[in-house]
Amino acid sequence: MILALLLAASVRIGIINSVTGAEAPIGETLSNGYKLAVEDLKKAGIEVDLVSEDDTGKPQISLSALEKLVTRDKVTGIVGPYSSSSANPTVKAAEKNKVPILIPTAAKEELTRMNYKYVFRIASPANGLASAGLDATLALGPAKKLAVVYENTDFGTSTAKTAKEYAAKHGLQLVADEAYSKGSPDYRSTLTQVKSAEPDVVFMVSYVADAILLIRQARELALSPKAFIGGGAGFSQPQFVAERDISEGILASTHWTKDSGWPGAKEFAERYQKRFNVDPPYHSACAYESLRIMAECAAKANNDREKTRACLREGKWDGIMGPVQFVDYDGFQNQNKHPVLVTQVQQGKVVTVYPKENAVAKPVYPFKWK
């Protein structure tokens, strides 16, 4: 009987991730998360047959990867892709093919807003990132003028849009609204424009390389708001934090931290650090938990796509990402109502400073250049 159960518990899951190309550095952190998840699932008696596809950061390749996974590899469920741009066409195809897909990190709101039945997301959508960040900043002190600086990609514009909506709702005046195209060596003119508007809060959405350039050049120009806050992505990543001269005091909203107090988060971070010699970013945790949940459901459903979908829909988990449940709210479907955390770099370390129940340190305010 037990043997039969063990044999039955072999599941076939597809992964779409950015392993090469411009998004590869972050893609790698997701891959690491998947690796740890497969090990833990094995310990729990679920043998995962993982079929990994590389989308090279390009939406059209992500789309054909999904089609291959569904038709040729006949996977039960899919976890991925990493970026919003890739996820956008991919979820449509997943819905059409009736295969459950669990998005680990992509933040674009529309992904879980299109009345799809097979599309699930564990991370918070963009509006959560923006509002948690601004909530935290407003809790620190009064602010009147908001500037938003973001890259003109799916992720950047959708996160910035919700920040602007938040500002309108909470009586913040939007004094600068700057979308930049990433990869430019010089953002000084954009930042000069922002500086001349004298904002209290600067909200930024960038990946890590641009995050470093932007904050470096902001320091050069002596742009000094009361708070710099990054929406997800680059501003709490190890590479950014390592730039000690510029990272100190920068706030960032994020989906996960090791000191969040969620069950197993700390142990996960230690294991990850030992294995890969670097602290895990939130991407790794999202990837780990997504694959764990998907594989668990696929095992329970005996590799039946329809039953796996039902399991995702009805299940409840409490792991390293905190409480997870896919529900419908505020126009979202199958969306985990994930509590977004806000971190700050203090003495070269990322610490959780908001919300209160997860905070381990007091935020430093107002912002000052080192």
Place this chain on the structure above:
Amino acid sequence: MAVLLQSILSGVLIGGVYALIGIGLTLIFGVMRVINFAQGELVMIGMYCTFFLFKLAGIDPFLSVVLTMPALFVLGAILQLSLIDRVLDALPQNQILLTIGIGLVLSNTAMLAFTSDYRILSTTYSSSSVALGSVRLSTPLLYCFLITSAITAALYWFLARTDTGHAIRATAQDRDAAQLMGVNVRNMGVLAFGLGSALAGAAGALIAPIYYIFPQVGGVFTLKAFVVVVLGGMGSIVGATLGGVLIGMSESLSAVYIGSGMKELCVYVIFLLVLLLKPSGLLGKSRM
């Protein structure tokens, strides 16, 4: 007012770097009539050299120019002797295919060797600046501009005052006539390609501390250098200098007054207008 001054200043400073890459490209084109589409990849190699010299040997990125320039000169000379020289009499499209191919090989080799990770070079002065009234002058960008100017001045002097410089210019003006006058045009080609690559290497070293480094970074600069050169007039070194500064400034000003996401658009609109009104470029002669 401060905003205007600041953006003009940043534009001129960053334009200096564009000019340096453009000069390398225009020099190669002038002498050999070959457009080197691998120019950006040579910049990328310069950036990686600088990065590793800094990480492993602790050499300041701006000092490493003296090492990256000769290294890239040798690389350029080898490329010229082994590959480019064979297609000098071929159809232009074949030459373009060859240089694009060289670029692809270089960037993909870099990806294999160094992975596609973004690398950031941080020095103690990475985010420092000098205040000039209401305007702030970025320290690394200022160093970068000063060295660029010095290199450009040295190149002008070399081309205008030395015999070898005269020979290079003679070859650029008329290959056959130069050969009849006893100039070894083949050697001049090697020299020009080496110099062009060395300039790309210098630009790479100078940009490394103010930008980030990854194997595909070359594409950004090849395109920019091409625009700079065509804008200034193919083969004209003064034109490339002017073109570089002009592109830097129009990027910077349009980012402020039109929109950050629109700056590339503005650059290309200006570029198209110049081509429409003066097809040979700002300082180009009809044949050059």
